[in-house]
Amino acid sequence: RMAVGCLVELAFKVAAGEIKNGFAVIRPPGHHAEESTAMGFCFFNSVAISAKLLQQKLSMGRIL
DSSP: OOHHHHHHHHHHHHHSSSSOOOOOOOSSSOTOOOSSBTTTTSSSOOOHHHHHHHHHHHOOOOOO
């Protein structure tokens, strides 16, 4: 949860223009987690969660 929270906070600060860019070095990375299944040490897909929240809260369409 802490890893996801760190990435979400970073993503929102970049989106709001508080900082120009960011790079999150977090563990676990989350990339193995699937929508409803944890895999390896990844319980949450941090990037997918951050992207979805940006779309929902800030009405962002496409996210690279």
